[in-house]
Amino acid sequence: LARSSPACLGCLPPVRSAQPHEGSLYMWIDAHQARVLIGFEEDILIVSEGKMAPFTHDFRKAQQRMPAIPVNIHSMNFTWQATGRAEYFYEFLSLRSLDKGIMADPTVNIPPLGTVPHQASVVQVGFPCLGKQDGVAAFEVTVIIMNSEGNIILQTPQNAIFFKTCQQAECPGGCRNGGVCNERHVCECPDGFYGPHCEKALCMPHCMNGGLCVMPGFCICPPDFYGINCDKANCSVTCFNGGTCFYPGKCICPAGLEGDQCEISKCHQPCRNGGKCTGKNKCKCPKGYQGDLCSKPVCEPGCGLYGACIEPNTCQCQEGWHGRYCNKRYGVNLLNALRPTGTKHRQQHTPSPKWAEERQAPPESNYIW
Numbered sequence: 001l002a003r004s005s006p007a008c009l010g011c012l013p014p015v016r017s018a019q020p021h022e023g024s025l026y027m028w029i030d031a032h033q034a035r036v037l038i039g040f041e042e043d044i045l046i047v048s049e050g051k052m053a054p055f056t057h058d059f060r061k062a063q064q065r066m067p068a069i070p071v072n073i074h075s076m077n078f079t080w081q082a083t084g085r086a087e088y089f090y091e092f093l094s095l096r097s098l099d100k101g102i103m104a105d106p107t108v109n110i111p112p113l114g115t116v117p118h119q120a121s122v123v124q125v126g127f128p129c130l131g132k133q134d135g136v137a138a139f140e141v142t143v144i145i146m147n148s149e150g151n152i153i154l155q156t157p158q159n160a161i162f163f164k165t166c167q168q169a170e171c172p173g174g175c176r177n178g179g180v181c182n183e184r185h186v187c188e189c190p191d192g193f194y195g196p197h198c199e200k201a202l203c204m205p206h207c208m209n210g211g212l213c214v215m216p217g218f219c220i221c222p223p224d225f226y227g228i229n230c231d232k233a234n235c236s237v238t239c240f241n242g243g244t245c246f247y248p249g250k251c252i253c254p255a256g257l258e259g260d261q262c263e264i265s266k267c268h269q270p271c272r273n274g275g276k277c278t279g280k281n282k283c284k285c286p287k288g289y290q291g292d293l294c295s296k297p298v299c300e301p302g303c304g305l306y307g308a309c310i311e312p313n314t315c316q317c318q319e320g321w322h323g324r325y326c327n328k329r330y331g332v333n334l335l336n337a338l339r340p341t342g343t344k345h346r347q348q349h350t351p352s353p354k355w356a357e358e359r360q361a362p363p364e365s366n367y368i369w
Contacts, residue, residue: 024049024050024082024083024084024086025047025049025050025080025081025082025083025086025088025116025145025153025154026045026047026048026049026080026081026083027045027046027047027078027079027080027081028043028044028045028046028047028078028079028080029043029044029046029076029077029078029079030043030077030079031043033076033077036073046078047080047154050153050154052154068136068163068164068165069127069162069163069164069165070165071165071166071167073127074126074127074128074129075124075125075126075127076124076125077122077123077124078122078123078124078125079120079121079122079123080116080117080120080121080123081116081117081118081119081120081121082115082116082117082118083118086147086148087115087147087148088115088116088145088146088147088148088153089113089114089115089116089145089146089147089148089150090113090114090115090116090143090144090145090146091112091113091143091144091146092108092112092113092141092142092143093142093143093144094140094141094142095107095108095112095140095141096139096140097137097138097139098137098138098139098140098161099135099136099137099138099139100130101130101135102129102130102135102136102137102166103127103128103129103130103137103139103164103166104128104130105128105139106125106126106127106128106139106141107125107126107128108123108124108125108126109122109123109124109126110123116145125141127139127164129164129166129167130166135165135166136163136164136165136166137163137164137166138161138162138163139161139162139163139164140160140161140162141156141160141162142155142156142160143155143156144156171185171186171187171196171197172185173196173197174197175187175188175189175197175198176193176197176198176199177189177190177193177198177199177201178190178193178198179193179197179198191216192215192216192217193216200213201213201214201215201216201218202216203216203217203218203219203229204217205228205229205231206229207219207220207221207229207230208225208229208230208231209221209222209225209230209231209233209247210222210225210230211225211229211230224247224248233245233246233247233248233250234248235248235249236248236249237249237251237260237261238261239251239252239253239261239262240261240262240263241253241254241257241262241263242254242257242262243257243261243262255276255277255278255279255284256276256277256278256279256282257277265277266279266280266281266282267280267281267282267283267293268281269281269293270293271283271284271285271293271294272289272293272294272295273285273286273288273289273294273295274286274289274294275289275293275294287312288312288313289312296309297309297310297311297312297314298312298313299312299313299314299315299325300313301325302325303315303316303317303325303326304325304326304327306318306320306321306326306327307321307325307326
């Protein structure tokens with residue numbers, strides 16, 4: 001009676017409703033339970049008018065197509081009812097798990113011996129997975145129904161074996177290295193371990209160069225490496241110019257150097273004025289110099305149109321110009337300042353531009369009047 005396979009049940013001719021007739025026995029799976037099993041809501045008749053449904057007659061053939069009850073289904077509900085004044089009696093002869101390491105004996109929510117009710121009532125068959133081992137458990141449910149004279153009128157098909165898939169209600173696969181399975185079915189790992197089963201050791205910093213973390217903070221290093229996280233190499237070469245050996249025969253070179261031993265500069269011409277090579281013919285210049293080789297001095301803000309920067313913040317002015325930025329011109333004001341005083345008899349006049357241009361000697365020159 002307690003057929004519990006969604007695949008087999010789905011093969012039944014669906015019945016929209018189980019309307020009992022007077023003076024007979026009925027059992028069905030209601031639409032709500034059917035939806036859980038086969039995905040759509042249909043009442044499924046198992047016993048109608050005191051007779052088993054056709055699909056139960058060849059149980060062995062149906063069993064070959066019958067998958068195990070899936071993990072997410074922990075029980076099944078069957079509805080039964082005796083109509084009219086007839087009395088029917090039931091007895092569960094067997095509720096037995098054949099794989100007790102995976103699932104305990106099936107359970108029912110009614111006494112093992114009793115009377116079929118005259119009101120529609122639910123018989124629930126439970127599948128108690130133990131949560132200690134994954135697998136598929138075989139079980140049997142054997143029940144008979146008798147009339148008032150004690151004659152067996154219905155019974156579970158002989159040798160009816162059903163199957164239930166169980167996964168650990170606790171953490172599947174178990175927790176290792178001292179991990180504890182919590183109420184959310186997740187392993188809580190001790191310090192130094194992680195992973196779904198706490199199976200991985202945590203090394204911080206992580207093991208490098210192919211090292212294997214076998215215990216918290218402990219790496220097993222491959223040949224040619226050592227250190228707490230296998231970060232150091234047993235080097236057979238010497239690294240020059242500040243290079244660091246990171247792999248047997250290999251060096252990490254500072255910027256601007258290359259080669260197996262950092263012996264080659266990337267700048268074909270040396271950087272000048274204290275510059276340092278940082279790339280292919282690129283120099284990092286100190287303050288006051290610029291250019292690919294740091295050969296050009298820098299004057300801030302600049303020497304203008306009439307001067308040239310010859311050293312950092314030092315301008316060389318063209319003839320006729322002076323000042324820090326070469327922006328001042330020798331001219332009229334300077335010449336007037338150099339004119340002798342006390343010559344009131346001489347006519348005061350402004351020199352012509354031509355005369356001023358011809359008299360551009362520096363201030364320290366001697367003039368004879």
